[in-house]
Amino acid sequence: MTEFLKVEGITAGYGDGPAILDGAHMTVQQGKVHCIIGPNGAGKSTLMKVIAGMLPVRKGEVIFKGENLKGLRPDQTLRRGIAFVPQERALFPKMTVRENLRMGGYILNNDRERDRRIDEIFDRFPILRERADQHAGTMSGGQQQTLAMARTLILRPEIVMFDEPSLGLAPMIVREMFAIVRMIAEQGVTVLLVEQNAVMGLKHADWGVVLDLGRTLFEGPAQEVLHDPRIQELYLGGRKVA
Amino acid sequence: MEQIIQVTILGIGLGGVFALMGSGLSLVFGVMRIVNLAHPSLIIAGAFTAYWGFRLWGIDPLVMLSVATLLLAAIGVLLYKIFFERNAKSATYSEMTVLLTFAIAMIVEGALGAMFSNTQRVTSPSYATDAFFLGDIFIPKGQLYAGMVSMLIIGLLAAFLKYSRLGYAIRATTQNRDAAALLGVNVNMVGLMSFAIGIGLAGAAGALTSFVFSFFPAKHWEWIAVLMSLVVMGGMGSIMGTVVASFALSIVAAFVGAYVGSTWSTMTFFLALFLVLLFRPQGLFGEKPELL
Numbered sequence: 001m002t003e004f005l006k007v008e009g010i011t012a013g014y015g016d017g018p019a020i021l022d023g024a025h026m027t028v029q030q031g032k033v034h035c036i037i038g039p040n041g042a043g044k045s046t047l048m049k050v051i052a053g054m055l056p057v058r059k060g061e062v063i064f065k066g067e068n069l070k071g072l073r074p075d076q077t078l079r080r081g082i083a084f085v086p087q088e089r090a091l092f093p094k095m096t097v098r099e100n101l102r103m104g105g106y107i108l109n110n111d112r113e114r115d116r117r118i119d120e121i122f123d124r125f126p127i128l129r130e131r132a133d134q135h136a137g138t139m140s141g142g143q144q145q146t147l148a149m150a151r152t153l154i155l156r157p158e159i160v161m162f163d164e165p166s167l168g169l170a171p172m173i174v175r176e177m178f179a180i181v182r183m184i185a186e187q188g189v190t191v192l193l194v195e196q197n198a199v200m201g202l203k204h205a206d207w208g209v210v211l212d213l214g215r216t217l218f219e220g221p222a223q224e225v226l227h228d229p230r231i232q233e234l235y236l237g238g239r240k241v242a
Numbered sequence: 243m244e245q246i247i248q249v250t251i252l253g254i255g256l257g258g259v260f261a262l263m264g265s266g267l268s269l270v271f272g273v274m275r276i277v278n279l280a281h282p283s284l285i286i287a288g289a290f291t292a293y294w295g296f297r298l299w300g301i302d303p304l305v306m307l308s309v310a311t312l313l314l315a316a317i318g319v320l321l322y323k324i325f326f327e328r329n330a331k332s333a334t335y336s337e338m339t340v341l342l343t344f345a346i347a348m349i350v351e352g353a354l355g356a357m358f359s360n361t362q363r364v365t366s367p368s369y370a371t372d373a374f375f376l377g378d379i380f381i382p383k384g385q386l387y388a389g390m391v392s393m394l395i396i397g398l399l400a401a402f403l404k405y406s407r408l409g410y411a412i413r414a415t416t417q418n419r420d421a422a423a424l425l426g427v428n429v430n431m432v433g434l435m436s437f438a439i440g441i442g443l444a445g446a447a448g449a450l451t452s453f454v455f456s457f458f459p460a461k462h463w464e465w466i467a468v469l470m471s472l473v474v475m476g477g478m479g480s481i482m483g484t485v486v487a488s489f490a491l492s493i494v495a496a497f498v499g500a501y502v503g504s505t506w507s508t509m510t511f512f513l514a515l516f517l518v519l520l521f522r523p524q525g526l527f528g529e530k531p532e533l534l
Binding site: 052054074075078079084086090091092093094095099102103104106107 | 407410411413414417418420421422423424425426427428
């Protein structure tokens with residue numbers, strides 16, 4: 001097991017507010033799909049924001065390939081190869097699909113290289129080529145999510161993080177989203193996923209991380225997590241989980 | 243028929259100038275969420291720049307336009323650094339900027355009054371009082387030149403926003419600030435640059451208005467309401483909307499002035515503001531307000 005990204009004892013919160021994460025940890029293995037699950041308010045999105053550098057770390061460490069990411073801004077983590085799609089998808093509604101993709105390559109200094117990579121994206125996601133000159137805000141939810149996910153690939157990241165890519169999408173479209181996640185992972189990109197629907201998320205993942213009340217309850221191979229009795233208790237029963 | 247064409251031409255001439263006056267205001271609101279009530283007072287500062295350049299050295303206001311643009315852009319950088327940068331994270335930023343820019347407007351007005359007195363001024367290059375004649379229709383050269391230069395500048399601005407790297411960053415920041423930051427845009431630098439450009443546009447608009455309207459330091463109070471109505475009607479932050487609203491309302495105002503009475507023509511802008519706020523508060527090109 002390669003030590004790729006390691007999150008240890010993270011405490012973090014918004015502004016001067018209470019700690020949302022309170023000692024969370026997780027291990028991330030290169031090239032695998034990791035699914036973070038847990039009830040509402042467990043700190044799943046917050047964990048992603050911490051890794052992306054959008055929220056300061058109060059305690060603990062995020063180590064990526066031996067480097068501590070503490071104190072880095074989002075653009076700095078991006079340059080190191082960590083891309084993030086937040087829940088609200090972070091598109092520019094009044095920019096075209098092509099312009100959105102160009103923004104995805106904003107930190108590339110070579111326009112020709114950027115446009116070549118956009119062409120590659122179009123080859124992999126033909127629907128985006130079809131809609132290239134359409135405003136992103138006028139596309140369907142599934143297409144917008146596809147664009148948001150595809151946009152991260154322009155920078156050829158090592159890790160992509162998707163916060164609830166299935167949110168608000170019809171079941172059939174959700175399956176497409178997970179197919180895209182698989183495809184991205186097969187290219188050797190490490191994927192972190194937050195998923196409200198635990199069963200669905202774990203089925204498509206290699207590794208599962210269970211958060212509750214800002215702490216990591218346990219983590220392990222997705223299949224084992226999926227069948228762990230503690231999951232049943234967490235979602236259906238009270239909070240007697242040790 | 244001739245009179246209708248004549249009035250339309252006069253309206254278009256004014257519309258071009260108003261469009262430039264409003265587009266800087268719209269840009270600054272779009273990117274920074276700053277409701278810049280000081281914008282017209284800075285336009286007057288630009289007008290004074292052109293006025294003194296002509297009066298002292300005989301430099302054409304269309305040439306002084308570049309000086310006014312750069313001078314005001316520099317003032318914009320200073321204002322941003324002093325007043326706006328440190329407060330950018332405040333939750334009540336937009337509300338705060340209303341009071342802040344109101345105060346800046348009064349300071350600019352006072353400073354201009356102290357330096358140049360409160361007399362009415364107008365820059366008077368030869369074309370300011372000249373006109374082209376097409377049969378019985380006359381086209382005032384001053385308004386024609388001002389309108390054309392305005393359109394040229396707005397065209398350049400649009401091309402800059404559409405194609406340049408900074409333009410992409412400005413548009414992205416306007417539409418989704420957090421997303422732009424996530425993709426590596428330095429949103430604070432974008433804020434500073436768009437504020438400087440917005441205030442620079444006020445300088446350019448000032449140089450043009452200096453030979454179209456007579457002005458004095460307190461004149462900006464008349465303009466702020468007119469400009470706000472243009473920006474609100476266009477959809478706050480939409481430069482395209484501001485331009486369309488400027489032409490539409492200026493033409494209507496010209497007709498009201500010609501057929502109802504010139505004292506009523508300014509009413510057009512206020513009436514439009516009321517109607518827009520009542521029936522289409524997001525403006526012509528604005529986003530529908532979110533339900534949340």
